[in-house]
Amino acid sequence: MNYIGELRGEKTEIEIEAQGALKDKARKHFKGTIDFKRGSKKAKGNENEFCMLLSDTAKSIALPMLLCSEEDVEGNHSSACRKGRK
Numbered sequence: 001m002n003y004i005g006e007l008r009g010e011k012t013e014i015e016i017e018a019q020g021a022l023k024d025k026a027r028k029h030f031k032g033t034i035d036f037k038r039g040s041k042k043a044k045g046n047e048n049e050f051c052m053l054l055s056d057t058a059k060s061i062a063l064p065m066l067l068c069s070e071e072d073v074e075g076n077h078s079s080a081c082r083k084g085r086k
Contacts, residue, residue, distance in 0.1 A: 003032045003047075007040040007073075016047040021084070022058035030060070034075055035067040043070070047077040054084040 005014040016032045034045035051060040064077035 001028070001030045001032075003030075004035070005033065005045065005047075006035045006037055007043040007045060008037045009040060009043070011042045012040060013044045014046070016045075016049075018049045019051070021052040021054055022060060023054035024057060025055075026058045028060045029063075030079075031063045031065070032077070033065045033067060034077070036070045036073045036075065038069050040070045041072045044074045045076070049079045051081045052084050053081060 003016050005016060007014060014034060018030055022028055030049050032047045034047055036043055047064050049062045060081050062079035064079050066075040066077055
């Protein structure tokens, strides 16, 4: 999965939310990018990725990224993975 959000206007907002579960030998690659371009003053961007691993052989790779060419913006990103109970 590759999500790209480019913010160009003042006070614009974006939310990237990815959630899922993996089992057996499943593999997941998540890449999320929020890019604050010039002209996006007061813009807000949030990016969250969560994955539940339901087996010892499942694998999740997450690469959240924030890029910024403007001042006075708010950007947050997070990534979490949790091993499920047997």
